[in-house]
Amino acid sequence: MMSEFAAPKIVFEAWYLKEFFEFKSHINKNIYVQCKLCLPTLKMLSTAMNSTSNLKKHLEKMHPSTLSKFQKDNELNPRKRKVDTSAEEVNRQTKKIHICKESASNSACIFGLTQGKVDALITDFIIEDMQSLNVVEQPAFVKLIQSLQPSKTVLSKKSLVSTIEKRYSAMCRNLAAHFTSVRYLCTTADIWSTHNLSFFGTTVHWIDEISLVRKSAALSCTRFKDQHTFDAVASVLEQIHANFGINDKVQMIITDNGSNFIKTFRLHGDPESSSVVNPDKTLNSDRSEENEEVEFTDMQSAMQLESRNADNFQYSLPAHKPCASHTLNLIVAQDASNAMTVPSYKKMYFSTMAKCSALWNKLNRSIHAAEVVWDELHTCLIVPNVTWWKSQYEAVDKVRLLSATCENGLRSVCEKFKLPVFPQTEINFLGEYCMVMKPVANALDILQGEKNCYIGFLLPTIVSLRYRLQSIRHDLKLANPLVDAVLKGIETRFASSFESEELILAAVSLPQFRLRWCMEEHIKQKARNLLKNHMIQLSATQDETEKTTESAVVLDDQEDFFSFGSSNSGNVDYVGSVLQQLELYLCSSDKSLDCLKTFPLVKEVFIKHNTAIPSSAPVERLFSVGGHILTPGRSHLDDEHFEMLLLLRANKTFVNY
Numbered sequence: 001m002m003s004e005f006a007a008p009k010i011v012f013e014a015w016y017l018k019e020f021f022e023f024k025s026h027i028n029k030n031i032y033v034q035c036k037l038c039l040p041t042l043k044m045l046s047t048a049m050n051s052t053s054n055l056k057k058h059l060e061k062m063h064p065s066t067l068s069k070f071q072k073d074n075e076l077n078p079r080k081r082k083v084d085t086s087a088e089e090v091n092r093q094t095k096k097i098h099i100c101k102e103s104a105s106n107s108a109c110i111f112g113l114t115q116g117k118v119d120a121l122i123t124d125f126i127i128e129d130m131q132s133l134n135v136v137e138q139p140a141f142v143k144l145i146q147s148l149q150p151s152k153t154v155l156s157k158k159s160l161v162s163t164i165e166k167r168y169s170a171m172c173r174n175l176a177a178h179f180t181s182v183r184y185l186c187t188t189a190d191i192w193s194t195h196n197l198s199f200f201g202t203t204v205h206w207i208d209e210i211s212l213v214r215k216s217a218a219l220s221c222t223r224f225k226d227q228h229t230f231d232a233v234a235s236v237l238e239q240i241h242a243n244f245g246i247n248d249k250v251q252m253i254i255t256d257n258g259s260n261f262i263k264t265f266r267l268h269g270d271p272e273s274s275s276v277v278n279p280d281k282t283l284n285s286d287r288s289e290e291n292e293e294v295e296f297t298d299m300q301s302a303m304q305l306e307s308r309n310a311d312n313f314q315y316s317l318p319a320h321k322p323c324a325s326h327t328l329n330l331i332v333a334q335d336a337s338n339a340m341t342v343p344s345y346k347k348m349y350f351s352t353m354a355k356c357s358a359l360w361n362k363l364n365r366s367i368h369a370a371e372v373v374w375d376e377l378h379t380c381l382i383v384p385n386v387t388w389w390k391s392q393y394e395a396v397d398k399v400r401l402l403s404a405t406c407e408n409g410l411r412s413v414c415e416k417f418k419l420p421v422f423p424q425t426e427i428n429f430l431g432e433y434c435m436v437m438k439p440v441a442n443a444l445d446i447l448q449g450e451k452n453c454y455i456g457f458l459l460p461t462i463v464s465l466r467y468r469l470q471s472i473r474h475d476l477k478l479a480n481p482l483v484d485a486v487l488k489g490i491e492t493r494f495a496s497s498f499e500s501e502e503l504i505l506a507a508v509s510l511p512q513f514r515l516r517w518c519m520e521e522h523i524k525q526k527a528r529n530l531l532k533n534h535m536i537q538l539s540a541t542q543d544e545t546e547k548t549t550e551s552a553v554v555l556d557d558q559e560d561f562f563s564f565g566s567s568n569s570g571n572v573d574y575v576g577s578v579l580q581q582l583e584l585y586l587c588s589s590d591k592s593l594d595c596l597k598t599f600p601l602v603k604e605v606f607i608k609h610n611t612a613i614p615s616s617a618p619v620e621r622l623f624s625v626g627g628h629i630l631t632p633g634r635s636h637l638d639d640e641h642f643e644m645l646l647l648l649r650a651n652k653t654f655v656n657y
Helices: 002-011 015-020 053-062 064-076 087-111 115-128 133-137 139-148 157-179 230-243 259-268 271-277 299-310 324-333 335-341 343-365 367-377 389-405 407-416 424-447 455-471 480-493 501-508 521-551 557-561 574-587 593-598 600-609 617-629 639-650
Strands: 021-027 030-035 044-048 185-194 197-207 214-223 250-255 319-322
Touching: 030 053, 044 053, 053 064, 115 133, 115 157, 115 639, 133 139, 133 157, 157 639, 185 230, 185 617, 197 230, 197 617, 214 230, 214 617, 214 639, 230 259, 250 259, 259 319, 319 324, 324 335, 324 389, 324 424, 324 480, 335 343, 335 480, 343 367, 343 389, 343 407, 343 424, 343 480, 367 407, 389 407, 389 424, 424 455, 424 480, 455 480, 455 501, 455 600, 501 521, 501 600, 521 574, 521 600, 574 600, 593 600, 617 639
Parallel strands: 185 250, 250 319
Antiparallel strands: 021 030, 030 044, 185 197, 197 214
16 A cells, blocks of 8 residues: 555655645556545546646646646745655655766767768868868867867878868769769869969859759869960860860850960860850950960970871860950950040049059058048948959949048048048049949949859840940030940940850840840841741751650550551641740740740750850859968968869869768
C-alpha cells in the first residue's frame, strides 16, 4: 500500500494539486483524485503520474476565479509555497543535473564534427574570406580551432594546398561536365596587369533553358607572360575554350576596344560575323586607342609570324562584340571633347572643372583637408578615378549637390583652402552638365549588369539614351554643345549595331521590349520580319526532326498493317501556327521571361541570341576580387595557386564541393 502512495507524492508537488484535489486511488500509471471545489458534487478526475495538465485545465475551465485568486496570493506571499528541501530531494535534483551534463557531453562526442568536416570548413574559410595560406600555422588560429574542437587538429599548410588542388580539379571537371548539356555559351576576356605581372581572365555565361535564369562562371585567370600581341591573345583564348571543350558552343566573345583584341578577331574571328559585330572604324582610330597599350613588334616576332603563316597556322575564334559600356565610356570621355569647338562652352567647362580639380587635389594631398570638409559639410567628397569616366561624373555630381544644398558650407571650404569659390554661373553649369551625363551613367549601369542583363538590352538602351538626351536640349542654356557632341558620338559608334540582325533579334525576343524600342517604322518592320523568318526556320527544323524521329520508329507487323496511310505529319501548316504564335507574342503585355514558356519558338530565339551579354564587366569584377587575393604581402603565392584560389571563390555558388 505504501508503494501506491509513494509514487503519487512526486506528482502532488505541484502547488495547485494539494490545495484543490484529494488523492483517492492509484492504478498502474494513472491516479484518481476528487476535486474539493466541486463539493458537495462528487467530481472524480483521472490523470497520468507524469502529467497533470488535465487537472489544471479543469481548474481553468470550472473554477477560474478561485484559481486566479490563489495564483495572486501565491505570488505575493512566496513563503506560503512549500518547498521540499529534504536531503533526498536535493540528491535527486543533483543527480538529475549530473545526468543531463553527461548526456550533453556524450551527444557532443557522438554528433560532433569529424576531422574531415573541420578541414573542409577551414578550407572554405581560407578561400571565401581570401585569407593567406599561412593562417593555418598561426598560433591564434590553431588555438581557436582547438578550443572549439579539442579532439581535432588543424591541417597543415601542405595539406591545405593539397585540398585546394583537389577542389580545383573537381571544379574544372564539374564545369566541363555541365557544359556538355549547354548549347549556347558566351565568354568575356580581358588582360589585367598588377605588381608587374599580367593575367588573362575569362568568364563564361549561359542561360538555363528550363528556368531561363542567367548562369555565370569564371574559366581562367592565367598568367600571361607573352607580349600582348594579337596572335598571343588568339592562342590563349582558343586554349582556354579547348580546356573546357566549348570551342563549338561559344556564340560570341565580349572584350574591350583594345587594338590587340580588335586585330585578333579581325584576323582570326568568324568572317561571316565580322560585318555584324566589328565596331565602327572610328573605334580603331588612334584617338579611341589612346589609353590602350602600344603594340611593338620586333624583327624576331615578325619572322615567327611569317613562319606561322607559311605553315598555314590559323586560329579559329567565335564572333566578337566590343564591350558596349567601354564604347559608351569612350563617347563621354573622348567624343564629348568635340564640344570644345564652341568657345563659350570651352571657357565655362575649363573654368568650372579647374575649380573642381583644385578641390579634389587638395583632398588627395592632405588628411587635414578631408577633416575640414567633414566638419563643414558633414560628408565626404568623391575623388574621381582617371581610368573610368563614371567616377568623374559622380564626383562632379557630388559637388553640384553640395552647391545646391550647402552653398555656404562649400563656400566656407573653398575659403579655408584658399581656393576660388564657385560663382552662380558655374553652379548652373554643373547642374546642366550632370543633367546631360545622368542618362549616360544610367545606361552604363544597365549595360554592365550580369544576372538580369542580356545583349538584347543594347539597342533599347541606346534608343532610350538618345531620346532622353534629345528631350532635355530645350532646357539647357550652357551645355547644348555637350549634348550635340554626345549624340554625334552615339550615332557614329553605334550605327552598325542597328544594322546587326543578331542584336535586333536579341532585342525583339525579350518580352521586356518586343517592338516598343523601335521608334521608326522601317526598323519595326525589319525586326518583325526577322523574328518571323527565324521562327519559321525553327518550326521547319523541328518538324523535320520529328519526322526523322517518327521514321526511325520500328512498327510491328500488326501496327504497320493498320496504318492506312492516315498520317498527316507531312502536311502540317507550321507557317500558319508560327504567324499565330508571333501575333500572340507581340500583342502580349506580360514582360516576364516566364511568358516565353507559352511561346516555344520565341523562347528558342531568345536563348540563342540573348546568351551573350553586352559588357565585359564580369571579367573586370573577377580582376577586382583577384586584387584582394594577390596582395603585396603574399609575394610567395605562385601563379597557379593564385588562379585556383580566385576561381574557387568565383565559382563557389555554382560548384558543389
